[in-house]
Amino acid sequence: MSSHHIVRDEQEPALLIDDPIALSAEFVDLLLEWSPTVVVTSKALNEVLQWGIKIDVVVARFDEIESLKPKLKVQSPVQLLGFESTDLLNAAYIFLKDHNHQAVNVLADIFNSKVLDLIKEFSREMDSVLFYNDQKWIFVKEGRFEKWVSTGQVFGIHPIARNTFFSSTGFYTDWQNEMLLEPIELTAEISGRISLVTNRKPLWVVESVETDIYK
Numbered sequence: 043m044s045s046h047h048i049v050r051d052e053q054e055p056a057l058l059i060d061d062p063i064a065l066s067a068e069f070v071d072l073l074l075e076w077s078p079t080v081v082v083t084s085k086a087l088n089e090v091l092q093w094g095i096k097i098d099v100v101v102a103r104f105d106e107i108e109s110l111k112p113k114l115k116v117q118s119p120v121q122l123l124g125f126e127s128t129d130l131l132n133a134a135y136i137f138l139k140d141h142n143h144q145a146v147n148v149l150a151d152i153f154n155s156k157v158l159d160l161i162k163e164f165s166r167e168m169d170s171v172l173f174y175n176d177q178k179w180i181f182v183k184e185g186r187f188e189k190w191v192s193t194g195q196v197f198g199i200h201p202i203a204r205n206t207f208f209s210s211t212g213f214y215t216d217w218q219n220e221m222l223l224e225p226i227e228l229t230a231e232i233s234g235r236i237s238l239v240t241n242r243k244p245l246w247v248v249e250s251v252e253t254d255i256y257k
């Protein structure tokens with residue numbers, strides 16, 4: 043895995059790593075191309091150190107600090123931040139917010155953490171994209187999602203709020219202002235622009251990283 047460059051900009055999405063196996067190495071390399079600020083939680087640190095990349099920030103519990111210092115000597119300079127809370131993902135989000143990051147790519151296990159709730163909680167301050175199991179989870183906070191796709195591209199649509207009315211265009215099966223009660227899967231019929239729209243209710247849109255890492 044390649045190391046990222048030195049130049050960085052808070053306008054580029056930071057990379058927050060809590061689950062190092064959430065995304066294949068080749069796709070992590072692509073996320074590193076634009077020199078993001080790399081933030082790692084202590085539970086992911088041993089694995090990420092083996093990648094040979096530059097880590098910028100490590101968030102850990104206070105009682106872990108002394109044991110982590112020797113491991114991070116090769117990473118100098120690196121910020122090692124201690125927190126009383128065991129919710130290190132939340133601590134990492136607070137750090138990113140306090141340092142004016144506008145966006146973050148998150149590698150985390152959606153089944154063993156509060157990451158989905160965190161993304162919603164911080165959505166006003168920061169755009170987040172979650173990567174897990176080589177899938178890309180996009181939080182659509184205003185209920186409108188449009189993009190250019192290839193025929194056959196598959197999207198998972200997950201409602202979040204009650205009384206979500208949903209419309210779609212560009213898929214083999216399109217919806218027209220129908221109530222969305224449970225997750226559905228849609229396949230693009232066209233090579234072109236698809237759209238997903240609700241009555242301003244938020245959605246999770248899920249797609250394969252393999253087909254869409256750059257978008």
